[in-house]
Amino acid sequence: MNHPAIDHDATHLTPEDLAALRENLNEQRLFRNEQLAQLAPAHPSRADHFLERQAAAQLEVRVKLAASARMVLADVEAALRRMDEGRYGVCHRCRTRMDREHLLIVPQARYCTRCRHLRETSG
Numbered sequence: 001m002n003h004p005a006i007d008h009d010a011t012h013l014t015p016e017d018l019a020a021l022r023e024n025l026n027e028q029r030l031f032r033n034e035q036l037a038q039l040a041p042a043h044p045s046r047a048d049h050f051l052e053r054q055a056a057a058q059l060e061v062r063v064k065l066a067a068s069a070r071m072v073l074a075d076v077e078a079a080l081r082r083m084d085e086g087r088y089g090v091c092h093r094c095r096t097r098m099d100r101e102h103l104l105i106v107p108q109a110r111y112c113t114r115c116r117h118l119r120e121t122s123g
Helices: 015-038 049-085 100-105 113-122
Strands: none
Touching: 015 049, 015 100
16 A cells, blocks of 8 residues: 555644545455455355365355455445545544544544543443
């Protein structure tokens, strides 16, 4: 991923930050769509009992990987919508601006660090 240099001294997201984050999110979306295409269930032709069990185990892993990829893809697409709507970088829970460094690390984040921690410890 080649992204323009991001100024880490600024306190708020700059237009350059947003452009780099959008590029990152678009790359993630492309990767997840490609991953989902590769994880589409393969239907084995005729197989003996061992191969059927092996295929079932592989299918279970593929289903879990696909579910995870769909969740990340949904988060990425939601972040891109928030960017388009001018709501990007605002915590869904407390409505404060999220920490710039947090967004640079997890561009699809919906919650600030504090609220994410509260959600993880309360549930």
